[in-house]
Amino acid sequence: MTLVAPAVAERFRPGQFVALAVGGEHTARLARRCFAVYEVKPDYGGTVELVFDHRGGADPGTGWLVGRRARDMVDMVGPLGRPFRLPRDPVSCLLVGGGPGAAALFALADTLRRRECRVHFLLADRSAPAVFGARSAQRIGDSAAVVTEDGSLGDTGTAGDVLPRVIEESGADVVYACGPTELLRAVSAVASRYGLPSQVSVEEFLQRTGACGTGLCMACVLPIVGDDGITRMVRACSDGPVLRGDRVRWGDLGTIPFDALGAPRALGGAL
């Protein structure tokens, strides 16, 4: 979907997202739906392109978006969240994407290219039709690998399985990832093993938990270890969605770790 939104297009940095209201002006659906930005273009003063997975129209919110026609108005807030931090020097970057999450990587690839970085892609999904952007990755990447769980495209397995090989072949200095939480967890672990910094976008977690996208509702918190070694619950939308992979306590998502700042000492009943 392409939306004309000059102010958003102008300020957008790769890794940021937008939050759309669904269902029209008098909707009963209050939560916003967040979408990664695939591309911004200068056309019509500035456009924002989103890619969405309507899962056969099963999702009511996305189903509504699918029903929009040319020139319809959509209520969009953005750009939101923190972007990917970019390397200062022209280094070799590995961009790992899973499912529609891969959409966020193409704007990043463009920006890295302009900084004369080398860009390698690894795209992963369950099966061939779901893999997003394999063609574009081949066109713009210095290399592009694909892995599917059923082997219908590229290698057979998960991103974690082939990542060590891809890291070695590409000589990556830094790893960027966007996609399902399991993928991010595997990428962070492998990158740490190779001593590489990883930056991951936790959009799947945000999608499952968040309601506003703007940092107001506090719904999307996950545990992050700070520089001081203390774990804090931070918001995936406004403190993320891009986080340092090595700082996220992946095993503790969906919990309040007992050693987190302010963790309850006894189960309370506060609403």
Place this chain on the structure above:
Amino acid sequence: MRTRLGALELTNPVMTAAGCGGTGRELARFFDLTKLGAFVTTSVMTQPRAGRPTPRVTETPSGLLTAMGLPGPGIDSFLERDLPFLAEQDVPVIVSVAGNSLEEYAEVARRLYDAPSVAAVEVNLAAPNVEDRGRMFGRLPGPAADVVRAVRVATRRDVPVLAKLAPDVGDLVTVALACVDSGADGLSLINTMAGSAIDADTMRPALTGVSGGLSGPAIRPVAVRCVYEVHAALPGTPIVGIGGVATGLDALEFVLAGACAVAVGSALFHDPTAAPRILRELEEALSVRRIAALADAVGLAHKPTGYVPPQIGPAPAGAGERARERPEEPKEKP
């Protein structure tokens, strides 16, 4: 469009609801906070709290169901980092206080005593009382009055204390009366109401906390009923109307029921610019009805049909239509 909450005079009647405006920094990216009548903070407790695990929010028809577990940085960090930011914004700051015991409420209030730029204190009486099997303080008149008295004593005389009540009580008017008797200068009505949702896919509760607080337009009729009943019993007590305010007409509904200000909560999640928009819409709704001052409209619904206060002229024919046709101003995005 001025209004008063006891000794506190506000430049306009639209404020944020506790826990829905973040630290203020998040909203400040969308509009100038001086456009708010007041900024109400998230409930502050003595210690930092991480709150409940996710999922803590789920969408329900015209509402949100949330079980956050009162997350917050604690009073020390609030005084050090959040309050100074708000103080710089030139907007009245109403600090919401909560506690697990009477002593904790009093402690937070005492720590605020010397803090500059606290325009009012709002007592969140929906917090769970650990000494009473985790049931909320505001459930019965006795505990509610105790908490209000403790906070009133610990707060500077010139700083109004508002008591914020949830509707899940046997007799709200009795609780409200008890709060006012023990020193509350005003009432905030209402907090969220208890509710649950079961996820049909996982066949388990949708929230980690099982039950949560329902907010949004879904609870507006309940909130309007509460404001109406309490205003009827306590016509002199300022009331902040809260619960599903999403448009200027929603705000007007609360005013007519007896509120002299409204607070916007969940609507901010849907539209971060909601507060200044609601104020514009309320001003327009009043002018269409030839109501010059907000005070003239407060509690008007309690008057007999056909009664028109001397200050208010009848609306000119077709005024409503004309107002509706006016194109909306484009929203500012960050």
